[in-house]
Amino acid sequence: MKKFIIFCLCILAYTASAQEFTPPVSWSADNGNGTYTNPLFYDEFSDPDIIRVGDDFYLAGTTMHCTPGIVILHSKDLVNWKFMSYCMDRFDMGDEFNLENEKEAYGQGIWAPCIRYHNGKFYVFSNINGHGLQVFIAENPAGPWKHINTGVKIYDLSVLFDDDGKIYAVYQYNEVHLIEMKPDFSGFVEGSEKVIIPAGNAMGEGHHFYKINGKYYIISANYSPVGRMQCARADRPEGPYETVTISMRETMGTQCGHLVGNVGLGSSITEEITDFKVSDPSGSYQGAATLHQGGIVDLPNGDWWGFSMQDFRSVGRTTCLSPVTWVDGWPYFGLPGNLGRTPRTWFKPDVEAETEPCAPYQRSDNFNGKKLLPIWQWNHNPNNKMWSLSKGQLNLRTLPAPNLLWAKNTLTQRCIGPVSTATVTLDVSQLKNGDIAGLGILNIPYLYIGIKREGTKNFLEMRSQQQNENICFPFEEKNVYLRITTDLDNDTARLAFSRNGTDFETVGKRYLLPYQLKTFQGARYALFAYNVKEKNGGRALFDNFTVEEPIADRRNNLPTGKVISLKNLGNGTYAWANPHGMLHSAAKDSPNYKNQGCFFKVHDRGQGRVVLEAMNGTGFLTVVGAGLSSDVRLMKQESEGSLFLWQDMLRGQCMLLSLKTQRYVGMDPATGEPYGADWTGCRPDRKDGTVFEWKEIESDGIVRPTETPNIY
Known part of the structure; x- marks a missing residue:
């Protein structure tokens, strides 16, 4: 048990030398006693896909509209993961990715990646809404990644490099399609598209395509009646396929209340919405999402493990690990005595590598490095001329925006559960008239605490979009210490500030942090600075961002x-x-x-x-x-x-x-x-x-x- 507290810093070499403090203990699924507890991460990691190359495992996940995009993690045991790379730095396409001309890409962007390894190269296939299939290729998963925009409109795909040299992709919702890809990924082989599983056969979406012992398997997520994972099997890529349910009703004892009605895919970003309605999570499976959209991976010793998404309230969608039991040639999630259900705690995979409990990221950042830590992502594309790291501070220039959701150069990282507290120091001496800067929760409804400059005076402001609530009062100090504490299991947050960095005063009450389908992400901490006077303003100087996790030590x-x-x-x-x-x-x-x-x-x-x-x-x-x-x-x-x-x-x-x-x-x-x-x-x-x-x-x-x- 003693080694449980020996947490890896899990940071890249270029950041290790820049950090002068030990980060707080962070969530690790590894219990330090030979077992692990789901979820693998207590922050969002949606649409996971895992492969094994030798003794190494690689995990790719969705990043939506945030940049850099498509994250790659590495592991030796499927439980402890370390950040490895991002596949792309930014979206070079369209005003919506730059928050320009009243266009935005919330809930869109790049998602549902498929990672594969073939003939010494790593491949990641993923769709960008409205811009088609993207292919990323690298000899080393740490990068650099070559980017190919195929322009072909297919989504939720999985790719199989077959033994005969052909490259197949399966894709589409409900009605499963098969198509052959050209070797240079410039398009598809003409006439190769086939419907291999007709609509109504409960296969759903988020496919994972494999060839195992000469047979072809497709694992998909279906959402009827309460969500389950389906597996289809055939002797040939084009079928015919037979199907079984391999996982069902597993929620890990987690309810999910989602926003309903006025905030969803395709809805507009507006300040006018203040009546946010949350679905009722009461009852047996109301408001719950079962394990879904995942696949399987084998160990060097021949064991198999499953991975899948799980909705964890305002955390968003995270990743769970399941033992796999093969019965009659079907890979059931769960144990021989309990097929289809996944233990929340189970014994770690049997691998030769000896690993210590480790979190994938360092979350706290004193901004002394030459680069941002990998945990950080920008909300949409950044304007790189309007921010910098200098003199141990994050320097954000204020750009015009009507509110937080339209603020460019907003730096974010995922809130981590079950409970976490983020604190940051803000130097407000260089703000100008109309500037607002601070610490927020990027979500709908959004929430923030910060400093507003009106004329020559500063005011501390708390804003909650949930009830159109503002609390504002004069603030004269040069520095302000801002704090947000989130309880993601209960979908709430509280805000506080300090004048001296020690004595914090709570502002307002507990505020709602629901999961919703407009941003299609869990709650995110945000460092922001924008100007409401429709002009470029001054500068906000951030320092010593820390994240504390009081329940991570279990x-x-x-x-x-x-x-x-x-x-x-x-x-x-x-x-x-x-x-x-x-x-x-x-x-x-x-x-x-x-x-x-x-x-x-x-x-x-x-x-x-x-x-x-x-x-x-x-x-x-x-x-x-x-x-x-x-x-x-x-x-x-x-x-x-x-x-x-x-x-x-x-x-x-x-x-x-x-x-x-x-x-x-x-x-x-x-x-x-x-x-x-x-x-x-x-x-x-x-x-x-x-x-x-x-x-x-x-x-x-x-x-x-x-x-x-x-x-x-």
């Missing part, structure tokens, strides 16, 4: 050696060790609770495995039987059936995965029946009887509150 989330209670979120009852040998439910005020029947000691058995011993002397929780008869009983002697893999659901919540049945401990909240270990997983609302709230119990029987950082 070492205490596995309470080994402690005595705990387990409260079922489904009905509020406590797991109770019945003296007759069954695991039942008991109310907190019952005698069973007070006589330690609801207290369990957690024994560590390594690699995240635990054994739970009832403190009333009835024995160890043990799974007996199989299938629907897999009862959870109290046995005097510990056995193989006593092993559970602790599933960390964060914030003092957990699930217990039986390593005997490969399913979860649970009970029907409505009936209060005895517990069994045949539950496939939890609902997004976590109230189906499989998720517990655990609390540590003192030696005198007093419940110790679970320590959750004070995020506000």
Whole structure:
């Protein structure tokens, strides 16, 4: 467990020498004990595609309208990833990518990349809305990348370099098309396009195309009725194909409330929208998106793993990793005893490389380097003549804009969950009349705190687009310290400022951070400067941008050696060790609770495995039987059936995965029946009887509150 805190800085060589401080601990999926916990990243990484080349893995992901674009990460174990490169610096096409002439590219840009390796070269294929298929080629995935704009209008494609030298692409929504590409990627072979899976066969979109053991596989995302991943298989590229569902209903216990009605694809950017409506996430699968749009990758030892997207509320879409079980030639996500469902916590892939827990980026930046850290991206194309790094500061010239969404040269990075706090120092001495500069959340609705210059006076301003709310008051100091704290699991943010860098004052209240389909991204921290007088203004000087993540260190989330209670979120009852040998439910005020029947000691058995011993002397929780008869009983002697893999659901919540049945401990909240270990997983609302709230119990029987950082 000690090595859990040895986090890699994970930065490129050109930035390492420029950084004089150690960055805060950042989210890593690696638990440091041989297991990992999904998601791989707690910030947005949508439309993932992964390949293996030798002992190395490469991951490509969508970047939409932000630049630089199409990110490439590298890993040795599929769990710990490091930034490697971007495929493109900017969009050299159209006013919409420059926020000019009232045009914008929010929710458009470049997306759904396919990464491939063939004959010593790396290839990335991706679509730019309205501009067609782009191909990037490099001998080294660290770059440089050669860019080819094919101009051909296909999207959501996956490419296969076949053994006979032909290059195939599959693409399209619902109706799956196959087409042969020319070797120089100048276009397609005439007459080669075919519909290989007709509409109505539930294949969906976001295809991943493979040839495995002589057969052709297409893995796609389908959204009916609640979302699932489909796999099609054939003996020839053109089919005929048969299909099965390989993953379904897996939400990792996450609900997603999206903006509905007035903010979506194709909607206009306007200040007038203040009545933002969020979908109701209540109910079993309402407001939830299951694992979708992913594929599979093999290890050198022959094991297979799945990867896919998962909507994590205002985080946006991030990436999850799933063990793959092959049955009858089909690659099911999940375990042999629980096909189609993915553990939130599981054992790391079996690779030879020894890796330490590592975050893919360094998020904090003191701007002392010659280049921006790779975590940063610009909102649309930057005007490179109007910004610089000089004297250890980020210098942004103010350009005309009516509001934050139209502000050019806005520097952004993804907000990271579950909770994070971003703080930056702003020198306002060079602002001019009409300038506004500060720290914001780039989203719809947007949110910011900063300094507004009116005439010769400065004012501290907080603005929330959500309710058209402004708070403004005079500010005389040269420097202001700005802070935003986000709780992405609950879709909220709070703003604060300081005059001395130590004492921070909260401004306003908690504000909404919903996920919406106009920007098609999760919430982003933004450093901005613009002028509302329709002219170029002065300068905003930013320094010491820091990101703190109070819940990233999860070492205490596995309470080994402690005595705990387990409260079922489904009905509020406590797991109770019945003296007759069954695991039942008991109310907190019952005698069973007070006589330690609801207290369990957690024994560590390594690699995240635990054994739970009832403190009333009835024995160890043990799974007996199989299938629907897999009862959870109290046995005097510990056995193989006593092993559970602790599933960390964060914030003092957990699930217990039986390593005997490969399913979860649970009970029907409505009936209060005895517990069994045949539950496939939890609902997004976590109230189906499989998720517990655990609390540590003192030696005198007093419940110790679970320590959750004070995020506000």
